[in-house]
Amino acid sequence: MDFSTSLFNTVIRYIYAKEIKPEHMEIQLHIKLNEILFLRNPEQSELGKKIILHSIQLIHKNGFESFNFKKLAEDIGTTEAGVYRYFENKHRLLLYIVAWYWSWVEYRISFQTNNIYDPVKKLKKVIQLLATTVEDDIKTSHVDESALHQIIISEGSKAYLTKHVTADNKDQFFKPYKDLCVKIGDIILECNPRYRYPKSLSSSIIEIAHFQNFFMNNLPSLTDFGKDKDESKIVLFLEELVFSSIKKAIK
Amino acid sequence: MDFSTSLFNTVIRYIYAKEIKPEHMEIQLHIKLNEILFLRNPEQSELGKKIILHSIQLIHKNGFESFNFKKLAEDIGTTEAGVYRYFENKHRLLLYIVAWYWSWVEYRISFQTNNIYDPVKKLKKVIQLLATTVEDDIKTSHVDESALHQIIISEGSKAYLTKHVTADNKDQFFKPYKDLCVKIGDIILECNPRYRYPKSLSSSIIEIAHFQNFFMNNLPSLTDFGKDKDESKIVLFLEELVFSSIKKAIK
DNA sequence: TTTCAAATGATAGCAATACTATCATATTGA
DNA sequence: TCAATATGATAGTATTGCTATCATTTGAAA
Secondary structure (H helix, E strand, O other): OOOOOOEOOEEEEEEOOOOOOHHHOEEEEEEOOOHHHOOOOHHHOHHHHHHHHHHHHHHHHHOOOOOOHHHHHHHHOOOHHHHHOOOOOHHHHHHHHHHHHHHHHHHHHHHHHOOOOOHHHHHHHHHHHHHOOOOOOOOOOOOOHHHHHHHHHHHHHHHOOOOOHHHHHHOOOOHHHHHHHHHHHHHHHHHOOOOOOHHHHHHHHHHHHHHHHHHHHHOHHHOOOOOOOOHHHHHHHHHHHHHHHHHHHHO | OOOOOOEOOEEEEEEOOOOOOHHHOEEEEEEOOOHHHOOOOHHHOHHHHHHHHHHHHHHHHHOOOOOOHHHHHHHHOOOHHHHHOOOOOHHHHHHHHHHHHHHHHHHHHHHHHOOOOOHHHHHHHHHHHHHOOOOOOOOOOOOOHHHHHHHHHHHHHHHOOOOOHHHHHHOOOOHHHHHHHHHHHHHHHHHOOOOOOHHHHHHHHHHHHHHHHHHHHHOHHHOOOOOOOOHHHHHHHHHHHHHHHHHHHHO
């Protein structure tokens, strides 16, 4: 795998410790996002990175509804006005975080399905990546990917469930999510070129993975996974759902 | 069908015009909800019914985020304090509306699947009812069921995507949704008693029906229905997904 | 090393939101 | 008819979601 290649929105940076020894070398992932998502790029300053890190922590802890820029500023040790210089409002910050997440997921999928040529195996890997808790492969200094995953499950859909979704869509805020859907849709078509609903199945896999996880942990009677709360069962459920549907369509 | 039977949360009332002529007879549906959902029962006063009617209109028009009790009160011609006498806050009002909706859907399903004994046909009917725009069979005077359906699609998940979901669940706020899931899960098991994920499939059908509709109308590239925006295609997608999965599991 | 623009900090203020409280009046039902 | 209950009218308060201004620090170019 060529790490220097820019992959969609993703760029890999080599970060070396001052004395270059292999064990001190870190590979850092850098996600490049659409400029319209922010007023000032949070990846390019210490304050900006703190804003991302602490908003993920705060939203994870207290939820998006009770989250606001005043609390965030206090948490960071800066002022409300300081945060407003980076993001217009908290919804834009959520859009940024969500876009970052989907870009990161797409990168992970590319990385983890690399050199897998069987589309069925590839799709299984995708389902597993979408439906199980992240274990960091490549670290990013200022993002807690595990907390982020939880946030996307509980708050992610609020990014688009608004009256201004059409305007936001025109501004390309959902591009990473849409790119990911296309990518998964293509794998589905590789499995069965005659399957009629690749994009709908793709978005359904993503959404089911998330809300089955949410239900399992919060409203367990809406699932069959309530007892042991085992994510791998969500994977099995999804695999059965997806592959029986794709295969049936072959006939 | 015995209309006098109380069905889960649902009660049917006969309303007669003063002169009893068949064409003046109306059958009115009355949904009885858990008392904890409100401070004062909105079904039992004119003001209460206005609150429900106008909040559905306002949320439908401007979305839940921009909705508040001041605007609602102005719309109705009462005062903010007046609304607070019925509902603690706007989230509780949303919970009420959502609970009402799911009770109503369960009633519709019971009504429309009555006398269908083939579980596959029954499940098809359920999918069709969940995934297509409501056409009122039985009218309720103070609820616009069609606007309500749109609200549930765009705002419904916000009812449970909160940090207090566990507390709300203990207070039984989600009972109608859970009852419906059980009911659909039972039909799935009738189709195939050995299917392993009846509840997860049930909640997935409901959620997919809704967000595929939302995506189709707002982020069409996430679906395969963007061009003609035809709800019946969502039904076909869901049927293929559901029945291939259930049937495969039979083997 | 200066220097000048950009980023940050500190403070203030304002309109809207999310309530709570109080008292007067209307209604209605026992 | 009278007493409880529902509604109306008004006021007030803490918090939220911003915007504006000016002073200070930082950092990169000259």
